[in-house]
Amino acid sequence: MKQPCALHPHPHSHAHRLIQPPLNELTEQLRRRDRKITAPRQAILEVLRRHQHPLTNREIHAALGESECDLATVYRNLNTLEQMGMVRRFDFGDGTARFELLAEGDDGHHHHLVCTRCSTVVEVDGCFSTEVEARLARTHGFTQITHRLEFFGLCPKCAAGT
Amino acid sequence: MKQPCALHPHPHSHAHRLIQPPLNELTEQLRRRDRKITAPRQAILEVLRRHQHPLTNREIHAALGESECDLATVYRNLNTLEQMGMVRRFDFGDGTARFELLAEGDDGHHHHLVCTRCSTVVEVDGCFSTEVEARLARTHGFTQITHRLEFFGLCPKCAAGT
DNA sequence: TTCTCTGCAAACGCTTTGCATTTCA
DNA sequence: TGAAATGCAAAGCGTTTGCAGAGAA
Numbered sequence: 001m002k003q004p005c006a007l008h009p010h011p012h013s014h015a016h017r018l019i020q021p022p023l024n025e026l027t028e029q030l031r032r033r034d035r036k037i038t039a040p041r042q043a044i045l046e047v048l049r050r051h052q053h054p055l056t057n058r059e060i061h062a063a064l065g066e067s068e069c070d071l072a073t074v075y076r077n078l079n080t081l082e083q084m085g086m087v088r089r090f091d092f093g094d095g096t097a098r099f100e101l102l103a104e105g106d107d108g109h110h111h112h113l114v115c116t117r118c119s120t121v122v123e124v125d126g127c128f129s130t131e132v133e134a135r136l137a138r139t140h141g142f143t144q145i146t147h148r149l150e151f152f153g154l155c156p157k158c159a160a161g162t
Numbered sequence: 163m164k165q166p167c168a169l170h171p172h173p174h175s176h177a178h179r180l181i182q183p184p185l186n187e188l189t190e191q192l193r194r195r196d197r198k199i200t201a202p203r204q205a206i207l208e209v210l211r212r213h214q215h216p217l218t219n220r221e222i223h224a225a226l227g228e229s230e231c232d233l234a235t236v237y238r239n240l241n242t243l244e245q246m247g248m249v250r251r252f253d254f255g256d257g258t259a260r261f262e263l264l265a266e267g268d269d270g271h272h273h274h275l276v277c278t279r280c281s282t283v284v285e286v287d288g289c290f291s292t293e294v295e296a297r298l299a300r301t302h303g304f305t306q307i308t309h310r311l312e313f314f315g316l317c318p319k320c321a322a323g324t
Numbered sequence: 325t326t327c328t329c330t331g332c333a334a335a336c337g338c339t340t341t342g343c344a345t346t347t348c349a
Numbered sequence: 350t351g352a353a354a355t356g357c358a359a360a361g362c363g364t365t366t367g368c369a370g371a372g373a374a
Binding site: 091093095113115116122124133136137140141142143144145146147148149150151152153154155156159 | 253255257275277278284286295298299302303304305306307308309310311312313314315316317318321
Binding site: 034036037038039056057058071072075076079095096097 | 337340
């Protein structure tokens with residue numbers, strides 16, 4: 001019962017987090033699924049491509065700059081992109097959704113360590129073995145088990161500044 | 163890396179979830195901290211005592227019956243009770259806070275398995291070893307690390323009814 | 325009496341939606 | 350041309366807050 005968890009001991013960034021898919025690959029995905037390639041949509045994908053951290057709708061909207069579009073359009077697009085599996089939604093428990101771009105075929109399952117003071121986000125690689133979920137399934141008869149897990153703490157900078 | 167996680171293999175209810183603290187013990191805690199013992203406050207604690215599952219503010223408000231009070235009062239009281247450590251807040255990611263009564267000295271740290279269809283909640287006993295958090299602390303220099311973890315799935319009844 | 329708490333109503337932040345118009349294919 | 354996407358404004362929902370009056374100590 002005291003064995004180390006399947007969560008990797010030395011978290012680091014996934015390759016897919018560093019090498020974002022090129023824009024034309026993204027628009028290709030849209031085309032394939034009969035989604036229109038609009039200016040706002042491209043601009044939003046471009047913003048997501050430029051950031052490796054989860055962004056809120058508002059942050060994405062603010063980062064659009066010249067290519068500004070309505071905030072409602074940002075919301076609508078991120079919902080669409082999530083449905084399409086091009087983006088993953090994260091919930092840090094502050095009542096605001098955050099999104100990260102996904103590479104094709106990646107389910108983007110990973111977790112974060114979030115500073116409770118400055119909101120700095122560190123990506124935590126690795127995850128539970130599916131064994132834990134399988135065990136829950138056996139014990140309670142639940143199926144299709146998933147989980148949400150995020151870590152919170154005080155980052156070194158904020159700890160120093162106190 | 164494939165060892166079983168420190169999450170207990172056979173979840174079951176904690177004793178403190180079955181034997182709720184008596185009402186007079188709760189009011190005693192209030193008295194000790196110079197909080198007034200009002201009718202709404204007692205009624206809210208009584209509702210929490212009667213339920214072993216996490217309740218939303220609205221659910222608590224609805225369960226008050228005769229002793230009804232303003233919904234804002236429910237919100238205010240649960241925030242107060244949380245600050246006092248008499249209640250623990252849970253976040254199932256649906257944008258609505260849920261609360262459970264705590265026994266004195268209990269930090270209430272545990273997790274849930276929630277049915278995505280009918281919202282049935284099963285309490286999952288046990289948790290990560292602190293080892294995982296200690297490892298994150300070492301790797302990233304974060305301090306005061308905590309985590310939020312909830313499981314989701316389809317309960318047997320809902321799976322059958324499909 | 326004093327300080328807290330409550331009720332009421334308004335406001336807030338995130339998110340969604342209805343509708344007319346524009347844009348892509 | 351026809352379906353989908355956008356802009357704009359309004360609304361929805363959980364939650365908080367300002368303020369005057371009520372209630373506990």
